[in-house]
Amino acid sequence: MISSLRLMRLGAEQLSSMPKAYVQSLFDQYAPRFEQALVNHLADLAPALVESKRVLTDDGVLTFSLETHDGRGVILGPKLRYAHAAEYVREATSKAGFKLLTLEPASPRTENNEPVPGFHVVAERLE
Numbered sequence: 001m002i003s004s005l006r007l008m009r010l011g012a013e014q015l016s017s018m019p020k021a022y023v024q025s026l027f028d029q030y031a032p033r034f035e036q037a038l039v040n041h042l043a044d045l046a047p048a049l050v051e052s053k054r055v056l057t058d059d060g061v062l063t064f065s066l067e068t069h070d071g072r073g074v075i076l077g078p079k080l081r082y083a084h085a086a087e088y089v090r091e092a093t094s095k096a097g098f099k100l101l102t103l104e105p106a107s108p109r110t111e112n113n114e115p116v117p118g119f120h121v122v123a124e125r126l127e
Helices: 002-009 012-017 020-037 046-055 086-095
Strands: 061-067 074-076 082-084 098-105 118-125
Touching (some): 046 086, 061 082, 082 086, 086 098, 086 118
Antiparallel strands (some): 061 118, 074 082
């Protein structure tokens, strides 16, 4: 818990002065928890996508999974997790400066022993 609190308190200036291997280690430790802790609790993906683009290298790739639904836009489900329609994801990644490489059906979690509908997203940072 203390290490996650320290990571949250770090700013970009502090990160840039840290050894690259240490920053990579922090990222590797917390990245797998990112989508479980955050993506399904965001209605608007734009701020997270824009910030992801900012911190990625020119050839960087962003990958995440999220819940989806068959309608349009974004809905808040009964478990207070947002579900994003495919077209919304396509538009949000494009507007944030990413080229969508993959948008394929993949359940991000199970609920009551049933897979929750979702997508696995892979997007490449554009110049």
